[in-house]
Amino acid sequence: MPEMDVALKDAMQIDGAVGAALVDYNSGMALGTAGGSRDFDLTVAAAGNSDVIRAKLRTMEMLGIDEAIEDILVTLNDQYHLIRPLSGRSVRGLFLYLVLAKSRANLALARHHLKRIESTIDI
Template sequence: MAIEGALGAALVDYDSGMSLGTIGGGPGLNLEVAAAGNTEVVRAKLRTLEALAIDDSIEDILITLHGQYHIIRLLERGGHGRLFLYLALNRERANLALARHHLRRIEGELSV
């Protein structure tokens, strides 16, 4: 939540769709619902890459709303399992490039 403009964040297992931990959120941002919904986004994109025979991996998925940014960062498979970090940002207050940089740093420091 120290990332400028952060509204909420979650660590999500995209096999089950369950969040392993959340911070922030509130009446306008139900992180449990967001975790489940974004799991479907991740699964759909992975299926699409497979169908297109694209031999690459997803780093980030960015969803832009009029008032928010939603960043989904898939964690590297090495030791983390099938997890992603989800971060919702207030678009007026956030710096998207810095937020992505912070998520990369958090991923490197994460111990699951």
């Protein structure tokens, strides 16, 4: 899937990017990854963050909130984890996952870049 590879490569160009993945949140499977390290397994993180999205969607349904999730931010001591569910018809059930080094990242710009990258993905 060339579009996915290009999208992940673009995500890794974001200042502070440590890793990126395109993930199916129904199965928890990473369809593609870029970056990461021996100490940070993106496929494990992708599966875990699938649970985060599913939990949030269930909660919104119970509360009767009929809106789309733009993104979910998890802030750690040294990292930002951005989870962006994709909204196009051909990409339902997928999300972009981006891990940023907090010391090198601009969160607002990273969110802006992920939104742009999302618009280029058509699987």
